Amino acid sequence: MTRYLALVAVLACLAGCTAPPATDGRAATSTLAPDLPEGYTEAPEPSPPCTKAPGGTLDPAGGPLGPDGLPDGPTVRKIREKGLTVGVSQTAQFLSKRDLATGELSGFEVEVARAIAAALGLPRGDAPVTLVSLPTGRRLLALRTGVNAAKRSLEVPEVDLVIASVSVTCGREQEYGLRYSRAYRATSSALLVRAGLPDVAGPDDLAGRKVCSGAKTTNGDELIAIRDEQRRRGPDRALTVVTVSDTSDCLMLLQRGVVDAVYSDAVILLGYLYQTPGSVLLDYRHPNSVKTAVAVSGDEEDLVRLVNRVLDDLRGGRLQALYDEQFAASPKKIPLSVPDEPYVR
Structure with missing residues (x-):
């Protein structure tokens, strides 16, 4: 019962923990304790490469x-x-x-x-x-x-x-x-950005900003690849990739102002949009389905x-x-x- 009540408290925060909007266009400073979720890192590694296609499914x-x-x-x-x-x-x-x-x-x-x-x-x-x-x-x-x-x-x-x-x-x-x-x-990966973030249409408009995704997910690997391509074009053009063990923690970080955007499955982001009125689900979609x-x-x-x-x-x-x-x-x-x-x- 104690674990369930603790879970309820965490989920309640996901639904309503927000920070006041920043005046400089950057993520707002969190008004909550600075605790970060499990697995939080700003230096994630991509999943090991795989050279063959999935094995197919059974009739x-x-x-x-x-x-x-x-x-x-x-x-x-x-x-x-x-x-x-x-x-x-x-x-x-x-x-x-x-x-x-x-x-x-x-x-x-x-x-x-x-x-x-x-x-x-x-x-x-x-x-x-x-x-x-x-x-x-x-x-x-x-x-x-x-x-x-x-x-x-x-x-x-x-x-x-x-x-x-x-x-x-x-x-x-x-x-x-x-x-x-x-x-x-x-589905394809998409971007949910916090309220008040100006002039953002896709990943290339998020240079210097923190974007969150799930560790060891397809979305996370795509985001790391996007960042690496941005770095090849210039160090000042790259976004900062944040990954966490549970993708839902990205929503909490967005609501607290710790990150500026969440990169995930577009259908999953529909739920985050519902839980965070004022956030914006961009029209951007990753080209890979x-x-x-x-x-x-x-x-x-x-x-x-x-x-x-x-x-x-x-x-x-x-x-x-x-x-x-x-x-x-x-x-x-x-x-x-x-x-x-x-x-x-």
Whole structure:
């Protein structure tokens, strides 16, 4: 209970901790204690390079099927008995957000998790479907893989799936021993800037300013690459990259005036915009589109196939309906983009 109350206090700060506007156009000096979030650094390193494409995802019809016609196997049968555990965010408005009054999670990705649970025959509720809140930087360590077992610390729980805006990259397949589902949305990185920041249309207008992103994320790596390219054009033309363990801490830093902008998934930034009236979501988009998928242990192919079957069924229009329902209150609209891709057997 003590941990939950502490969490409520942190989330409440995310929703309302602001600093007065600066008069010189720079980030305002925080009026709060100077404590910085976990993993805060202004000298981040990019993720290790990866020279091959992600391995592709598995055809739902490419493995054994159960009497109900759904993909079957030892992992699926075990989950039907014990219940499903899914790692999610708790601070991503419209995607996966915890209600401070009730403690319940809701959002587009939560509904995807519940659809998978329903396909497994698990009733809706907290007992058979356990939603575990995971910080951005440690979310993939929670998957049940041989690679993770050797390095997972005690405070990282074990989950069956991670549905938390996980971008599809080959580096993560190698680092965590995971496999991706079929993508359920695609997006590009964008910029949310604080109120009162003048004449900013994109990263090149943020020279000398602090821009925050999540450590070891696709967004963070893109931002580091942008900074390095700016430095090649001139040291005085580069922005300062700030990374933190949990991307949601960037919103707190923006509200406190510690950073001037947040660089993240455009859909995630819709939630930050909703929580921070007066901030500005720029029209800028990174030219690369990134696919978002469910992360599954690479050792559990039957579960990958079942998740893909559920996502295929949702593509018939239900996925769009869930998105529209969960983003109804969004201050701006970004259409749902669902990429098509071939299966591997």
